[in-house]
Amino acid sequence: MITQHAIVIGASMGGLLAARALTDYYQQVTVLERDVFPVPGENRKGVPQGRHAHGLLARGREVLEQLFPGFTQELEAQGALATDILQQLHWFANGGYLSKTKSELNGLFVSRPLLEAWIRQRLLLLPNVQALENCDVLGLVTTADPVQVTGVRFIQRNEGNTEEILKADLVVDTTGRNSRTPMWLEALGYEKPLEEKVKVNVCYTTRMYRRQPEHLQGDLGAVIEPSQPNWRGGVILAQENSHWIVSIAGYMGDHTPMDEQGFLEFAKSISAQDIYEVIKNAEPLSELLNYQFSSSQRRHYEQLKRFPEGYLVFGDAISSFNPIYGQGMTVAAVEALALQDCLGQGVDHLAPRFFKAASKIVDIPWSIAVGGDFRIPQVEGKPTPMVRFLNWYRCKLQIAARRDPVLAIAFLKVVNLMAAPSSLIQPQIALRVLLGNIFT
Numbered sequence: 528m529i530t531q532h533a534i535v536i537g538a539s540m541g542g543l544l545a546a547r548a549l550t551d552y553y554q555q556v557t558v559l560e561r562d563v564f565p566v567p568g569e570n571r572k573g574v575p576q577g578r579h580a581h582g583l584l585a586r587g588r589e590v591l592e593q594l595f596p597g598f599t600q601e602l603e604a605q606g607a608l609a610t611d612i613l614q615q616l617h618w619f620a621n622g623g624y625l626s627k628t629k630s631e632l633n634g635l636f637v638s639r640p641l642l643e644a645w646i647r648q649r650l651l652l653l654p655n656v657q658a659l660e661n662c663d664v665l666g667l668v669t670t671a672d673p674v675q676v677t678g679v680r681f682i683q684r685n686e687g688n689t690e691e692i693l694k695a696d697l698v699v700d701t702t703g704r705n706s707r708t709p710m711w712l713e714a715l716g717y718e719k720p721l722e723e724k725v726k727v728n729v730c731y732t733t734r735m736y737r738r739q740p741e742h743l744q745g746d747l748g749a750v751i752e753p754s755q756p757n758w759r760g761g762v763i764l765a766q767e768n769s770h771w772i773v774s775i776a777g778y779m780g781d782h783t784p785m786d787e788q789g790f791l792e793f794a795k796s797i798s799a800q801d802i803y804e805v806i807k808n809a810e811p812l813s814e815l816l817n818y819q820f821s822s823s824q825r826r827h828y829e830q831l832k833r834f835p836e837g838y839l840v841f842g843d844a845i846s847s848f849n850p851i852y853g854q855g856m857t858v859a860a861v862e863a864l865a866l867q868d869c870l871g872q873g874v875d876h877l878a879p880r881f882f883k884a885a886s887k888i889v890d891i892p893w894s895i896a897v898g899g900d901f902r903i904p905q906v907e908g909k910p911t912p913m914v915r916f917l918n919w920y921r922c923k924l925q926i927a928a929r930r931d932p933v934l935a936i937a938f939l940k941v942v943n944l945m946a947a948p949s950s951l952i953q954p955q956i957a958l959r960v961l962l963g964n965i966f967t
């Protein structure tokens with residue numbers, strides 16, 4: 528143990544994973560969450576996205592297994608499905624399906640509330656963690672100079688309670704994309720981080736259905752990528768209790784109607800019919816719900832010259848990507864490993880070291896999500912010539928990957944954050960792409 532007490536603000540996936548990393552280095556870790564923790568498997572107000580399709584990428588599952596040994600097996604026992612993301616999924620892109628083959632890229636399909644509840648329960652079994660729920664963090668406490676964060680001001684949200692202070696050696700903000708850290712920094716006389724935004728104006732519409740064995744020929748899901756000329760897309764993923772979760776989406780104001788018929792017609796208008804074929808006759812188990820996602824955003828904390836000691840920002844509070852790429856939870860998991868690495872080298876200059884590592888982690892999913900979104904003509908911003916080339920190349924690769932399993936696996940390794948995008952332009956892959964497009 529290198530030091531005494533760490534506070535984590537927020538107990539969603541980012542907060543739980545940051546707290547897990549801290550437990551190896553702090554005598555006591557306290558997680559403060561605004562919501563009351565729900566019954567396992569139920570949704571809660573502070574995570575509205577939890578009602579929409581969440582898939583855990585192969586890299587995320589691998590890291591969670593490392594942080595919580597037995598993760599996959601224990602969740603499988605509760606109905607989660609460990610899934611070969613190529614062999615058990617229909618992946619449609621650029622007018623065709625990726626070649627379906629065993630890939631060893633095993634993600635996890637489970638509802639977001641069950642996943643979060645399982646991690647919370649496992650975390651809270653550790654002897655040096657406690658969680659204060661129903662607890663709203665109002666601001667930071669610092670030394671007078673104010674070079675050091677020394678705790679937080681918070682209020683228990685029961686009637687009649689007054690503001691309290693909790694002291695700590697380290698405070699980590701994991702309050703998501705609406706984090707108030709930029710505002711808090713400014714009030715303390717620090718610069719705010721540069722904020723990059725790429726507007727996508729995506730609206731997800733989601734509904735649950737009962738899953739039958741004959742659906743999708745027994746497979747566990749489908750991903751229909753938006754691609755030229757049809758920028759609508761969607762996913763259908765198997766979940767516990769023989770449920771499907773279906774989320775479909777359009778970009779830049781092309782929103783799904785919120786009535787039964789309109790939803791079905793929108794699903795039919797997507798470039799492949801896998802989702803429509805299931806839901807046209809399946810038994811709906813929920814109402815239609817939507818989620819508006821305005822922009823992918825990234826805060827460049829790694830560029831700040833001054834930052835208070837004893838303070839960090841983590842997860843979606845640093846970067847939040849268009850969810851169609853399914854990356855956020857995996858990025859938080861990989862950041863937890865980076866935090867452990869940084870703490871392994873002590874607490875001196877922790878913030879600049881962690882932000883540098885987090886920025887490297889974010890670079891790849893950011894380039895995948897934002898680069899991919901630049902294919903859509905209405906998405907504002909100027910893609911670099913390299914992004915334009917990669918988008919053209921990705922299209923050619925996906926065409927060749929319809930018949931070439933090696934290319935399909937190489938592509939999904941990148942999507943699952945198991946390999947860098949540069950792996951796709953290595954000569955042996957580029958040659959297969961070329962040959963695959965000559966002999967189509």
Ligand SMILES: Cc1cc2nc3c(=O)[nH]c(=O)nc-3n(C[C@H](O)[C@H](O)[C@H](O)COP(=O)(O)OP(=O)(O)OC[C@H]3O[C@@H](n4cnc5c(N)ncnc54)[C@H](O)[C@@H]3O)c2cc1C
Nearest residue numbers: 537539541561573576581582664703842843850853855856
């Ligand atoms: C529609 C949608 C679908 C998605 N699908 C996927 C997917 O398929 N795969 C994937 O990996 N990721 C997905 N994501 C992203 C994923 O949900 C997030 O990356 C993940 O939840 C990590 O976020 P976080 O914990 O950093 O922040 P959040 O999940 O936003 O959590 C913030 C937490 O902080 C709490 N909080 C806020 N303010 C305070 C305060 N003042 N005091 C105390 N507590 C506070 C909130 O109650 C909440 O619990 C999706 C996102 C969306 C929007």
